[in-house]
Amino acid sequence: xxxxxxxxxxxxxxxxxxxxxxxxxxxxxxxxxxxxxxxxxxxxxxxxxxxxxxxxxxxxxxxxxxxxxxxxxxxxxxxxxxxxxxxxxxxxxxxxxxxxxxxxxxxxxxxxxxxxxxxxxxxxxxxxxxxxxxxxxxxxxxxxxxxxxxxxxxxxxxxxxxxxxxxxxxxxxxxxxxxxxxxxxxxxxxxxxxxxxxxxxxxxxxxxxxxxxxxxxxxxxxxxxxxxxxxxxxxxxxxxxxxxxxxxxxxxxxxxxxxxxxxxxxxxxxxxxxxxxxxxxxxxxxxxxxxxxxxxxxxxxxxxxxxxxxxxxxxxxxxxxxxxxxxxxxxxxxxxxxxxxxxxxxxxxxxxxxxxxxxxxxxxx
Amino acid sequence: xxxxxxxxxxxxxxxxxxxxxxxxxxxxxxxxxxxxxxxxxxxxxxxxxxxxxxxxxxxxxxxxxxxxxxxxxxxxxxxxxxxxxxxxxxxxxxxxxxxxxxxxxxxxxxxxxxxxxxxxxxxxxxx
Numbered sequence: 001x002x003x004x005x006x007x008x009x010x011x012x013x014x015x016x017x018x019x020x021x022x023x024x025x026x027x028x029x030x031x032x033x034x035x036x037x038x039x040x041x042x043x044x045x046x047x048x049x050x051x052x053x054x055x056x057x058x059x060x061x062x063x064x065x066x067x068x069x070x071x072x073x074x075x076x077x078x079x080x081x082x083x084x085x086x087x088x089x090x091x092x093x094x095x096x097x098x099x100x101x102x103x104x105x106x107x108x109x110x111x112x113x114x115x116x117x118x119x120x121x122x123x124x125x126x127x128x129x130x131x132x133x134x135x136x137x138x139x140x141x142x143x144x145x146x147x148x149x150x151x152x153x154x155x156x157x158x159x160x161x162x163x164x165x166x167x168x169x170x171x172x173x174x175x176x177x178x179x180x181x182x183x184x185x186x187x188x189x190x191x192x193x194x195x196x197x198x199x200x201x202x203x204x205x206x207x208x209x210x211x212x213x214x215x216x217x218x219x220x221x222x223x224x225x226x227x228x229x230x231x232x233x234x235x236x237x238x239x240x241x242x243x244x245x246x247x248x249x250x251x252x253x254x255x256x257x258x259x260x261x262x263x264x265x266x267x268x269x270x271x272x273x274x275x276x277x278x279x280x281x282x283x284x285x286x287x288x289x290x291x292x293x294x295x296x297x298x299x300x301x302x303x304x305x306x307x308x309x310x311x312x313x314x315x316x317x318x319x320x321x322x323x324x325x326x327x328x329x330x331x332x333x334x335x336x337x338x339x340x341x342x343x344x345x346x347x348x349x350x351x352x353x354x355x356x357x358x359x360x361x362x363x364x365x
Numbered sequence: 366x367x368x369x370x371x372x373x374x375x376x377x378x379x380x381x382x383x384x385x386x387x388x389x390x391x392x393x394x395x396x397x398x399x400x401x402x403x404x405x406x407x408x409x410x411x412x413x414x415x416x417x418x419x420x421x422x423x424x425x426x427x428x429x430x431x432x433x434x435x436x437x438x439x440x441x442x443x444x445x446x447x448x449x450x451x452x453x454x455x456x457x458x459x460x461x462x463x464x465x466x467x468x469x470x471x472x473x474x475x476x477x478x479x480x481x482x483x484x485x486x487x488x489x490x491x492x
Contacts (some may be wrong), residue, residue, distance in 0.1 A: 020401075035428045037402045228401065228428055294407050294449075296425055318404035318427055325405070346408075347423065 008053035025117025027054035030143035032226040039229035040320045046149030056120030058113040064134035076262040085172040091270030096248040145206025152196030157217040181212035194237025238359035288358035289327040294353035297327030304343040367394040374484035375436035389463035400426040406448040439467030
């Protein structure tokens with residue numbers, strides 16, 4: 001590899017655990033330890049610990065922060081208060097997605113953005129290009145270690161390491177300066193797996209927290225989980241992955257993310273284009289597909305109906321929890337209806353698949 | 366990584382086991398380890414004829430698609446249909462889980478393949 005990869009503070013820890021390492025978004029990260037399927041099931045049935053230190057983190061501060069972010073993002077930032085989190089998007093003037101991100105409101109004039117690793121530099125540049133007086137941004141990505149602890153047993157295990165009542169942290173809320181295993185951290189009830197769980201941000205020793213959680217959780221079956229299972233988990237829950245379901249040439253409305261685009265708020269980048277898209281019929285929409293024939297859909301495979309190409313797969317995989325071969329892909333809107341049978345071209349053969357409801361996996365179902 | 370004696374190996378991480386003029390073909394422990402959890406196998410049909418190094422099928426893990434090539438020429442005598450429902454056997458027992466068996470066309474092709482010792486050092490060199 002020509003460029004040097006960034007390393008998480010836990011790099012050696014992963015190697016010691018026998019992880020297969022790989023590149024993701026410019027970082028060298030663990031892809032799997034024991035195997036993707038086992039790790040996937042660990043998160044669905046017990047709890048799994050992920051190193052997500054590759055995620056980008058940008059701080060936005062100053063008296064104009066709110067106005068600035070309101071202009072840069074598609075969701076309505078006025079809907080959240082301190083200690084709340086919002087899923088939102090940054091779009092370009094054409095309505096294409098620059099990135100999807102979480103905004104943590106630390107205070108009226110202080111926010112933390114958590115962005116995709118692959119986009120951190122681009123996002124920072126994009127924000128900097130539009131920066132206004134009374135607002136400053138800092139890329140803290142490499143200063144902060146980040147963990148995700150996900151699964152039905154995550155609260156119980158994490159609770160045994162802190163005096164903070166985790167029950168009080170609701171979905172998409174956070175607490176700062178929580179003591180976990182002796183480290184002051186920010187804890188949020190967020191995740192990318194379709195399970196209940198937490199994300200933990202630490203400027204101190206993330207290794208201490210990592211080890212403490214694995215030790216406490218050992219007899220409950222808690223295991224480290226790599227990015228391989230992180231992908232199959234998010235895929236089953238139909239959570240968009242940047243570069244797959246969304247990118248600069250795809251708009252959030254076609255991706256089914258319309259509820260995070262608030263067209264009635266004041267001006268924001270992409271508003272005009274998105275308003276226009278919203279007022280007319282979408283040409284393509286993202287749908288979920290289940291294979292009827294034997295085969296696994298993969299990114300880039302073409303979708304056909306009546307011998308006409310009508311779309312393309314953006315993500316596809318064997319889904320371990322559901323034991324099915326599933327795909328997400330864009331199709332021309334007229335073919336979007338659930339129950340429609342389409343064909344996916346896999347190694348020069350056209351195989352049947354059916355449009356199904358999304359998300360594929362819903363916790364509690 | 367396990368390498369079994371008495372098998373022939375290809376540089377593409379397939380193994381060949383001979384039994385008179387029959388050859389059984391599978392993927393090596395190294396191959397299954399690199400792929401990770403295998404979840405799908407595509408097999409040829411009995412009677413299909415293949416030349417050396419032709420693609421005979423596909424093995425897919427959760428993350429990757431990998432073609433399987435035959436290290437020797439021949440006609441397919443049998444396919445291991447058990448793999449269709451239990452592709453994970455390729456992970457669990459790579460040297461017991463043959464994918465196809467062929468009637469060999471030319472057993473001198475075996476001379477081009479690697480011995481266990483040669484394959485082992487080939488893998489170590491690639492690390």
